[in-house]
Amino acid sequence: MAPPTGAPRPTTARRPRRHDPGRRDRLIDAALTVIAERGVSGTTHREIARVADVPLGSMTYHFASLEEVLAEAFTRHAESTARVFDERLGAARDRAEAAEAVIGLISDHLLGSQHDLVLSVELYVAAARNPALRAVTQAWMARSRQALERHFDAVTARELDALIEGLVLHSALSTDPMTPGQIRHAVERFLR
Amino acid sequence: MAPPTGAPRPTTARRPRRHDPGRRDRLIDAALTVIAERGVSGTTHREIARVADVPLGSMTYHFASLEEVLAEAFTRHAESTARVFDERLGAARDRAEAAEAVIGLISDHLLGSQHDLVLSVELYVAAARNPALRAVTQAWMARSRQALERHFDAVTARELDALIEGLVLHSALSTDPMTPGQIRHAVERFLR
DNA sequence: ACATAATATGTACTCTTGTACATATGGCAC
DNA sequence: GTGCCATATGTACAAGAGTACATATTATGT
Numbered sequence: 492m493a494p495p496t497g498a499p500r501p502t503t504a505r506r507p508r509r510h511d512p513g514r515r516d517r518l519i520d521a522a523l524t525v526i527a528e529r530g531v532s533g534t535t536h537r538e539i540a541r542v543a544d545v546p547l548g549s550m551t552y553h554f555a556s557l558e559e560v561l562a563e564a565f566t567r568h569a570e571s572t573a574r575v576f577d578e579r580l581g582a583a584r585d586r587a588e589a590a591e592a593v594i595g596l597i598s599d600h601l602l603g604s605q606h607d608l609v610l611s612v613e614l615y616v617a618a619a620r621n622p623a624l625r626a627v628t629q630a631w632m633a634r635s636r637q638a639l640e641r642h643f644d645a646v647t648a649r650e651l652d653a654l655i656e657g658l659v660l661h662s663a664l665s666t667d668p669m670t671p672g673q674i675r676h677a678v679e680r681f682l683r
Numbered sequence: 684m685a686p687p688t689g690a691p692r693p694t695t696a697r698r699p700r701r702h703d704p705g706r707r708d709r710l711i712d713a714a715l716t717v718i719a720e721r722g723v724s725g726t727t728h729r730e731i732a733r734v735a736d737v738p739l740g741s742m743t744y745h746f747a748s749l750e751e752v753l754a755e756a757f758t759r760h761a762e763s764t765a766r767v768f769d770e771r772l773g774a775a776r777d778r779a780e781a782a783e784a785v786i787g788l789i790s791d792h793l794l795g796s797q798h799d800l801v802l803s804v805e806l807y808v809a810a811a812r813n814p815a816l817r818a819v820t821q822a823w824m825a826r827s828r829q830a831l832e833r834h835f836d837a838v839t840a841r842e843l844d845a846l847i848e849g850l851v852l853h854s855a856l857s858t859d860p861m862t863p864g865q866i867r868h869a870v871e872r873f874l875r
Numbered sequence: 876a877c878a879t880a881a882t883a884t885g886t887a888c889t890c891t892t893g894t895a896c897a898t899a900t901g902g903c904a905c
Numbered sequence: 906g907t908g909c910c911a912t913a914t915g916t917a918c919a920a921g922a923g924t925a926c927a928t929a930t931t932a933t934g935t
Contacts, residue, residue, distance in 0.1 A: 505899080506913090506914070507900095508913055510912095510913095512912095531724065537892075550893095552911095553912095556893080613808060615804055615852070616804050616805060619856075620721075649865075650869040650872065654873075656848075657847065657850065660845075660848055661845040662845070664820055669841075680842065698883090699930095700882085701883075702883095706882090728922080728923065728924085729923095737883085738883070739884090739885080740885065741883065742923095743924060744882070745882090749923070749924095
């Protein structure tokens with residue numbers, strides 16, 4: 492069936508142009524979603540565009556390369572995670588409350604969706620080969636340690652930071668993740 | 684320019700066939716090398732073949748798919764790592780020696796090349812989306828914990844396992860990794 | 876010695892990807 | 906209102922990937 496009228500493109504109806512300020516931000520968020528769901532290796536221009544419901548060309552307009560997208564996405568992830576860390580530890584009035592904050596952070600992190608956790612591990616791997624991402628990781632770690640040092644001495648802060656890392660990662664990879672009670676036990680044992 | 688004589692292939696001198704038993708094993712080792720150097724995402728049939736110095740076709744002959752290569756490679760990595768873990772802890776005669784074994788394992792792990800460490804993190808990420816690899820990770824973790832339980836109660840073993848994970852990962856990602864002395868301090872503090 | 880199966884080798888094919896680019900359109904400064 | 910430029914949209918292209926497969930050669934059992 493030929494199109495009845497002189498319409499030159501029977502199938503390619505051009506999508507109406509959308510006024511979409513903040514599209515770049517949405518694309519970064521979409522990238523984080525894709526990274527969490529498919530991993531960095533499954534993160535492509537086309538998949539991000541699909542999730543954000545924008546045409547492919549929009550990616551190359553807003554970002555010079557896919558690397559730039561990843562760097563911005565991971566920076567945003569690290570920033571928001573660090574902010575939560577800062578806030579919870581900043582609210583603690585003494586060492587005991589700081590310990591509670593740590594326990595709460597780990598527990599919430601694990602109880603929450605796998606989303607954030609997967610993002611962190613993906614970042615670790617990506618950082619192993621991308622200097623820009625390594626800088627992101629470094630800044631994030633420094634900030635975590637600094638937050639801990641508001642309540643603990645430097646040595647304790649570093650060790651505790653490592654313990655947190657291990658508890659989160661270890662639990663997340665396990666089929667039976669630790670319970671909040673077990674998390675509490677481990678942290679209190681270390682800080683006792 | 685047409686080839687002057689009837690020689691049908693002027694440039695493609697066929698490589699002499701090599702008698703190469705154990706090539707499959709070599710390919711798995713080559714895969715581990717490539718994973719460590721380029722990451723899972725940079726691991727391709729062609730790159731593995733190049734490292735092992737075999738033609739591309741050899742990959743598809745020995746393995747049904749790239750996934751199969753990765754699964755076999757990570758299984759081998761987990762197996763060899765777990766064996767070292769078992770041996771060191773098996774040789775310990777009491778709790779104090781077990782603690783020394785743990786400290787030694789972590790320190791050696793960090794002082795050694797980045798090779799094994801990168802492989803582990805790559806496995807974690809890959810396992811997050813591949814059930815077969817998750818099973819490999821699970822078996823590995825179960826074996827580590829079992830080795831620790833020869834000297835520590837179950838709760839301590841699990842917590843200590845997490846601490847080891849955190850110390851290794853955290854140190855490896857940092858630009859200034861922990862020294863053996865710092866590792867010792869952290870472990871002894873936890874076990875004191 | 877010979878047949879046969881196992882292994883080695885080279886290459887073609889198709890699909891996906893990153894990226895470039897031509898074109899369209901509407902918000903905003905004036 | 907009008908023109909311009911930022912932004913949106915669609916598409917093309919080259920490179921690289923996994924995989925299939927035709928062909929060649931040797932080990933091995935009989």
